[in-house]
Amino acid sequence: MDRNTLKEILTKVKEGELDVEKALDALKDVPFKDLDFAKLDYHRGIRVGYPEVIFTEGKDINHLRGILLDMINRDANVLATRMSKEVYERVKDISKNMVYHEIARILIVNPKDVEKVGKVAVVTGGTADIPVAEEAAVTLEAFGNNVVRIFDVGVAGIHRLFSNMDKIKGSSCIVAVAGMEGALPSVLAGLVDVPVIAVPTSVGYGANFKGLSALLTMLNSCAAGISVVNIDNGFGAGYIASMINKGFFRNGVVK
Template sequence: MNLENIRELLEDYKNDRVTIDKVIQNLRDLPYEDLGFARIDHHRALRRGVPEVIFCQGKTLHRIIEIVRHMLVKNSVVMGTRADKNIFEEVKKIAPDAKYYDDARIFLIEREKLPQNKGVIAVVSAGTSDIPVAEEAAVTAEVFGNEVERLYDVGVAGIHRLFMNMDVLHKARVVIVVAGMEGALASVVAGLVDKPVIAVPTSVGYGASFHGLSALLTMLNSCAGGITVVNIDNGFGAGFAAHQINKLGG
């Protein structure tokens, strides 16, 4: 049950149109809807401001589609992360208005926009190879109601590219920095701005990067204050955290 469902129920109650059956129908899925293989948290939007998001990796296609089908009944926004094109094509069969973001690997069914925040979130990537994770963060933040500015391929191998685009960082309320290899860009950015920096290590790099562990440790050991670090390749987590910070500013 989302906020609109509750408003309708209260309006019906006020106008003496509500029935016992309708109340039972709306309350039946408290605190979640049990599909046997999944328990869908329809009330997450009431608690957290954004609906539950489907993490598609590791789920069978049949189960993903069943979750989408049930979520569509009670949610105006249904989003799936780590979704490939095959998943999207199946989703389109039950939701022709679904959209797909190739780089981010996100599908989105958006029947209604979520409330919009005022501040800007900057998403910065060190290299072009980091763009898929950066896009997961950027699209997540946009879907959740934020304006996003992208600044890609400005890593420390050519740091002048960052310095020539400082206006993007200065106007942002939150900065997400996505970097693989040694992950140094997050420390550089955090030393230049007076706002929260969310660092995202990626699994991009040669053997000694250890699939992102090197970048993760660099970010965790940063000498620049004000850095928050999410897990390797977790663009979604960074976009969500940036949204929550931005929302605090009204």
């Protein structure tokens, strides 16, 4: 449940279009629904403006099916992240009202055509970083943001980035996804006047330490205006970028 749904229920009660008992039934799972193996936080959309997101990796398949079955009946755009193709094949029979994004490894439950605002650029250092970037991009789009994708413009061929700056300009913020040494966010932050959200990936050879070297590079960047999320955390970057982008519109600052 989100804030708009709650307002709609309360307005109908006030105007006599909905009786109190039916309103209570609609609100029975606020603040959460207890499935024993999971406590589904249906109050989150009211508190923070975004619905609960399901992290699927590591969950028992029967538990995951139970969670999805309950959420199918909710009128909300719900994301299930880190879902492998194998797991999707085991849950896709639950409903036709789901869309799976294989590269991003995201399942969208009750997908909606939401109005999109602003612009967020999602940029990668290499092609191997695209799955993490797509996790960010699909998250952004599901939450109502326009996204421009610029892939494979890392520092090994910096001219590729410069030739795409026109696409990046005008963004409310930038999600910069890179593995190896993780230099891309620093370069971008020195060229733009908006926040850069740096996403280190686990792409790289042995001394990359599965993304640790890229993470440390980004944390130690000399360029200002960078925030850093955890290794391979495309969802987290997309979530923060959505808050920044939509904040511009709430506060009347439209780029």
